[in-house]
Amino acid sequence: MTAQMISAEFATCFDHQPDFVVRSPGRVNLIGDHTDYTGGWVLPIAIDRSVLVAARVVDPPYIDVHSAYLDQRIRILVDDVATLPDESWSQYIVGVVALLKECGIPLRGFELYLGGDLPPGAGLGSSASMEVGVAQALLKGVDKRLSPVALATLCRRAEQEYAKSPCGIMDQLSCTLARAEHALLIDCQSMSTEHIRLKLDGAALVVIDTGVRHSIARSEYPRRRRECAAALAAITDVYPSIASLRDIREDQIVSCAKHLDDTLRQRVTHVVTENARVLRAAEALRSSDLPTFGRLMNESHASLSDDFEVSCDELNDIVSIARSVDGVYGARMTGGGFGGCVIVLASSDSIPKLVKAVHESFDGRYASDATPFSVRAADAAGVLDDDRDV
Ligand code: GLA
Numbered sequence: 001m002t003a004q005m006i007s008a009e010f011a012t013c014f015d016h017q018p019d020f021v022v023r024s025p026g027r028v029n030l031i032g033d034h035t036d037y038t039g040g041w042v043l044p045i046a047i048d049r050s051v052l053v054a055a056r057v058v059d060p061p062y063i064d065v066h067s068a069y070l071d072q073r074i075r076i077l078v079d080d081v082a083t084l085p086d087e088s089w090s091q092y093i094v095g096v097v098a099l100l101k102e103c104g105i106p107l108r109g110f111e112l113y114l115g116g117d118l119p120p121g122a123g124l125g126s127s128a129s130m131e132v133g134v135a136q137a138l139l140k141g142v143d144k145r146l147s148p149v150a151l152a153t154l155c156r157r158a159e160q161e162y163a164k165s166p167c168g169i170m171d172q173l174s175c176t177l178a179r180a181e182h183a184l185l186i187d188c189q190s191m192s193t194e195h196i197r198l199k200l201d202g203a204a205l206v207v208i209d210t211g212v213r214h215s216i217a218r219s220e221y222p223r224r225r226r227e228c229a230a231a232l233a234a235i236t237d238v239y240p241s242i243a244s245l246r247d248i249r250e251d252q253i254v255s256c257a258k259h260l261d262d263t264l265r266q267r268v269t270h271v272v273t274e275n276a277r278v279l280r281a282a283e284a285l286r287s288s289d290l291p292t293f294g295r296l297m298n299e300s301h302a303s304l305s306d307d308f309e310v311s312c313d314e315l316n317d318i319v320s321i322a323r324s325v326d327g328v329y330g331a332r333m334t335g336g337g338f339g340g341c342v343i344v345l346a347s348s349d350s351i352p353k354l355v356k357a358v359h360e361s362f363d364g365r366y367a368s369d370a371t372p373f374s375v376r377a378a379d380a381a382g383v384l385d386d387d388r389d390v
Pocket of ligand 1: 029032035036124168170171
């Protein structure tokens with residue numbers, strides 16, 4: 001989708017051309033899931049599928065937002081943010097507006113049109129893309145800036161405090177800090193980051209969307225957070241110097257066995273082994289060791305499925321089908337789980353076989369069919385030049 005296409009949609013909706021368009025990318029996490037909210041490591045890329053925000057500054061002090069995804073429009077009064085009905089999607093935007101005001105940003109009236117080619121609710125970070133895209137548009141309209149970390153932190157607060165979704169920081173940081181052709185290694189405790197060049201000579205990344213959008217994720221996600229907190233509390237009884245799950249060694253889990261029930265032991269085992277895998281995967285990427293990277297992806301999926309229990313039949317089936325194809329290095333679920341997408345690292349010449357195998361062996365067996373598409377590592381969110389393709 002191009003800036004002109006979204007501008008034309010904006011013009012149909014609001015009877016004017018927009019002043020500018022912001023592109024805000026989705027993300028695929030290559031490895032390191034359910035580690036961000038316990039201060040661990042993650043390794044996402046921003047992808048070449050985005051939420052686009054076309055924006056025009058207006059004089060009256062209200063922000064009209066039209067979502068093309070839902071074909072719905074909301075109005076937020078700049079001076080009275082709290083008056084909006086509690087529609088779930090609008091709370092992400094209300095949160096961004098309220099928190100920008102709290103930072104002392106003098107907001108203007110706006111018309112905003114949200115569209116793009118990032119599928120919503122597919123576990124590709126669409127909420128964070130919407131938050132960051134809207135925040136960047138509102139900031140650009142009043143000629144203000146926030147640092148990428150401050151912007152990501154503000155957007156996470158909007159999601160946690162207004163949309164009541166207790167997410168970590170991965171999606172927002174990926175959206176504000178990613179770089180084309182690089183993966184982003186994030187230390188979610190210090191928020192320090194490293195861009196690692198993706199040298200995938202002869203290989204590519206393919207996302208396979210299961211089409212499953214489980215609402216259970218919303219209740220299971222907070223439960224996993226509580227389980228991680230309970231596991232940490234039990235472990236600090238034995239090792240008082242441990243402040244975070246990232247500081248635990250595998251042998252310490254064994255010596256805490258009496259204090260952890262089976263579920264908590266599984267949860268903490270996933271987090272500890274996943275953190276170690278992210279660091280090994282980053283090393284493999286630095287040296288372009290794709291077989292090792294793929295093996296770590298496979299181990300990560302097993303851990304998310306067996307120990308953290310956030311996978312589902314559809315994700316597990318697609319992972320198995322993908323791994324049965326010659327030339328596939330590795331496959332795993334990506335993001336929060338319970339549906340959403342699988343990410344596959346495969347040699348470029350095996351991709352037609354991969355797509356064929358997925359359609360032949362998966363489609364028709366579940367309520368929705370699979371949608372495979374290739375992704376490239378894209379740049380962080382930003383204002384688009386007039387005629388740049390998205
Ligand atoms: C969701 C959250 C992220 C992260 C992932 C799991 O995408 O928004 O913060 O916790 O799940 O890795």
